[in-house]
Amino acid sequence: MKNNSFIYQDIAGQLEQLILSGALRIGDRLPSVRRLSTEKNVSISSIYKAYIELESKGLIEAKPKSGYYVRFSPQQVRKITHIRQQAAKRPQQVKSLQEEVYAPLHDDNIIKLSINKPDTAILPVSKLKNSMLHAIRQNPGKLVNYNDLQGHTGLRRQIARVSYSAGLLLNPEDIITTTGCLEAIHYALLAVTAPGDAVAVESPTYFGLLKAIETYGRIPVEVYTDPISGIDIPSLEKCIDNHDIKACIVISSFSNPTGAHLTEDKRRGLVSLVTRKNIVLIEDDIYGELFFGQQRLKACKAYDLFENVILCSSFSKSVAPGYRIGWLVAGRYKSEIFEYKMNHSVTTVSVTETAMAHFLENGRYDLHMRQLRKTLHVQCLQYLQAIHEFFPDTVKISAPEGGFVIWVAMPDGCDSVKLYRKLIGKGISIAPGQLFSRKLDLQSYFRISFGSPFTPDIQRAIGEIGAELRNMM
Structure with missing residues (x-):
């Protein structure tokens, strides 16, 4: 014992x-x-x-x-087993919908079930404050100057250390820091694709990835994704052959918006496929540490023998969203990505990277992550229980094994944008399914986040959603 x-x-x-x-x-x-x-x-x-x-x-x-x-x-949960592969009736106006959903969120009176991040209450605010004060007092002159171009050396050393749990043996020179994970993905896309190239992506997926692909004139090609086990490998292979895919972006753990989680076999199979087809896998591992089980699975990058995988991650979902500290492990594409960073921003912010390096070294990061995982697991179960109690029996949901999100499937004919507009009038925000695909008709789906502690207000909000769902059916 x-x-x-x-x-x-x-x-x-x-x-x-x-x-x-x-x-x-x-x-x-x-x-x-x-x-x-x-x-x-x-x-x-x-x-x-x-x-x-x-x-x-x-x-x-x-x-x-x-x-x-x-x-x-x-x-007990009535689980989603598949996502309906019905094409959108018209092009999704994601930009205008995104603005509609996220513009009101400055209002503190809104219950923000649409926001995919940890609440401040479950973050190590006090320890981060101490690390920030230490950084400022230790060498204030250095903090007002440019950071190391590749990123704060001490921070890169700590990232290499914490990446061991993902099956990675890194040294600081393997790592380039960025302003968040999404910037890392932008750099990776620029380095390995050209305008007009096709990029495979999960469907549904985080709308920021779709926007990143389109921003630089690349073409997103959506691939069927199982809501439990992630991107379908045979469908991806067919897509690569039919569309001349140059790169693939996959959220390997607890994907946004479905919460899908690639099994170990799928991770090996995915790396084997991109290696055989000689394309690049851009792995978004931002949720990898937020597992509810006994241990995390290795990142896809851990199985990459021929440097076909670029790993991107961040502390935004686990430690400090506002610090905007991300990084990537670029392998053979390091020089190209470093050049894009130099041309785009020259370097990252000195003070936040110095503070984060100190926190990782002295702030008991591992203890914080154990507590965070436990807290999120409890919150997930509390949200699932409330959903089971208040939502109609015809509604199905995901039961994630990590991360922050629950994916909700209403019966055909229900419209999550109309649901959103009714709820926002009651001070409740959800993320309509149409945000997460250009290809699929996801109007009968929506996403909620369990990143905030379960309170009477949250319980009331879930009850209000359930009541509106009953009115729609």
Whole structure:
């Protein structure tokens, strides 16, 4: 048995797996605290802590003078199994819709279920403040000058260290820092494609990726994507052959907007395919560390023997969205990407990179990530439970294993833009499905984020969405 401080977590994890697998079903009574304490040969307090942890996730409940019972399991969720491959009836006006959805979000009174980021309440604000003060006091003169052109050396050293969990053995010279992950993807696109080239992308996918491809005169070619296991490899191969694809952009972990997660076999298969076809995979790994299981899967880049994968990532979804610190591992395209960075911005911001380097070295980053993953998992379960309670039975949803987002499928004929417009009048914002594809008719889909702590206001908002859904059907 592990150290006593972790015993309750082991027991809670074992019971959670029994609930998730269906071995323990809703209404089943758990062993009494005393009985389980005897069976496991651990203290009563350890069992209490395990039950409290499961209670905080909404998986069990205590009944007075009766004991603990299974309350909820994600297995109850009416899950999306596929995305309808119906072509859009007219070209999607994504730009105007994006402006409509995101322009009002400066209003603090709006419940922002449309925003795909962690709430400030679950970020290490105090430790980041200390690191920022340390950076300013340590060498204020250096911070008002240009940063190292490739990025702060200490920060690149720390990125190389934390990338080990993704199966990567990097040194600081392999890494170029950028202003966020999206800028890294922009540089990668510029380096490996030319105007008029076709670029394969998941469908649906983050609208920022579609916009990045189109901005530089490239052509996005959308590929069927399974809402659970990610981009379909046979469909991608067919797409490469039919459209002369030059590059492919894939969010490998907990994709936006579906929450899809590439299996290890798919990661190997994807790298094998791009290697065989001699095209470049631009891997967006921004959510890779936000897993709810025991450990993260290796990045696709970890299987890349011939430098056909450019890895892009960021701390925007895990530590500090406002710092806008991203990076990429470019391999054989490093010199081209470095040149684009020089021509575009010369360098990145000294003060935030210095502060982040200090935080990673001294701010207990690994502890923060463990706490963040646990918090997001609890929030995910709380949101799923509320959705299950308030949404009509005809609505299906994803049950993500990490990240921030839940993808919602309404019956055919429902319109998520109309739903959005009704909800925004009530101070609730969602992300309509039409944002996430140029090709597919996604009007009956929408995305919500569970990045904010579950509060009575969030519960009320989910209830309002459920009521509007019932009115639409």
